Amino acid sequence: MYLLDALRGRKRVLVKENERIVALHKGELLGIYGPGEHALPNRRHSLETFRHDIGSAVFASPFEKVLFDKLPEVAARHLTQFRTARAEIAVIERDGQIHTVLAPDAKLTVWTDAGPWAVTRVDTSADLRVDPDLLRRLALATKAGLVTAATVPEGHAGLLFVDGIHVETLTPGVYGFWKAGRSAAVKVIDLKRQSLDVTGQEVLTRDRVTIRINLAAEYRVADPALAVSAVKDFADSLYRALQFAFRKTLGVLSLDQILEKKVTVDEEAAAKVKADMAAIGVEVIDIALKDVILPGEMREILNQVVAAEKQAEANVIRRREETNATRSLLNTAKVMAENPVMLRLKELEALETIAGKVERLTIHNGTGGLLNEIVRLRDE
Structure with a gap:
């Protein structure tokens, strides 16, 4: 048989079950041949064959266009071609599993027998969103290269x-x-509540004292679309609004006014900041003037002033207590002068106190006068 084929100018080509061959004779395309043994013309060794493993599924050959142009029936029998439009995505499945995702204006040719094949086409001209179920399948199949997640x-x-x-x-x-x-x-x-700290801001007061202030604010984004479109960075805008508002408010006050009316200053500045931020979709919930930091020399002077004030207050209190004690002694003396019995009772109290602290106590004057006075009071 092989001798007869050789005399006839033929060559037998064996194709396995998982293979397909593309054959050319004298440079012209003969066709695609499936499993089995094929006798193909081979005069003067003019036969060329190209083997393809259909397990790879994709048909990659320089003769693809020629096959579809010259042998459309052969191409249709062995090959399946997928094409996408300009605004179209194709999700190609092989045997129920996602094989590939075809981008717009793209083409893919596969071996039909490597299937079964299925395709899902998505029109992206109206909506770019990926179906949630398909998104999960693409992620599991690691085929999400054409998806922004x-x-x-x-x-x-x-x-x-x-x-x-x-x-x-x-x-x-x-x-x-x-x-x-x-x-x-x-x-x-x-969209949750957030905090923003503005620390170490230097402010020159009306009496030309340079102080540093620390601020804190709590805010939330009420309108995210407005907050992003109105300014480049809404958090930075809030930071600057706090700076400007407090510098302007504190700059017209003296140091004593700032230290005495810290809460009032906070409320005045907060109103301006809240109004400005509400215009860009940010709700400012709370603003606090946390610290007022004085220069070193000014802090020492104020400490001395405070110490002097406290010392003066302590002296006033001490004198008041001394006056009260003196007044109480004067009242006691008046009572004793008017009532000798009371005087003698005070003497006994003193003797009792002394007797508790010594071993022996000698009384020269005696207590007869006191006892006689008590008896006389009883008789009366």
Whole structure:
């Protein structure tokens, strides 16, 4: 048989079950041949064969276009071709599993027998969003190369920008957007209460004393779209608003007024800051003037003043107590002068106190006078 084939100018080619061959005779395309043994023309060794393993699924050959142009029936029998439009994404599945994702204006040719094949087409001209179920499948299959994924945590809002234009505000969740000729980006904004500290701000008071102040503010983003579009950085805007408002407010006050009316100054400055930030979608909940830091020499002077004031107050209190004690002694003396019995009782109290502290006590005057007075009082 092989001798007869050689005489006839043929060559037998064996194709395995998992193979396909593309054959050319004298440079012209003969076709695609499947499993089995094939006798192909080979005069003067003019036969060329190109083996393909259909396990790789994708048909990659320089003769692809020629096959579809010259032998469309053969190409249709062995090959499946997928094409996408300018605003279209194709999710190609092989035997129920995602095989690849085809970008817009793209083409993919696969071996039909490597299937079964299925395709899901997505029109991205109206919406770039990826279906949540499909997004999970793409992530599990590691085929999310044409997807921009974004996660919006709880307590946050996501601002979706398509080609730089804000189109939607996203609630918490996981989102995916196709990369299909247009750019999609998600800016995540924290909606929870946040704190901002402004420390070490120098202010010149009306009496030309340079002080440093520390501020603290609590705020939340009420309108994320406005907060992002109105200013470049709303947190930086709040920082500067606090600086300007407090410098302007404290600059017209003397040092004594600032130290005495700290709460009032805080309220006056807060009203201006809250109004300015509300205009850009940020709600300022609370503002506090935490610390007023004085220069070293001024702090020493104020400490001396405070010490002198406290000393003066202590002297006043001491004199008041001394006066009260003297007045009490005077009243006691008057009572004793008018009542000799009371005087003798005080003497006994003193003797009792002394007797408790010594071993022997000798009384020269005696207590007869006191006892006689007590008896006389009883008789009366």
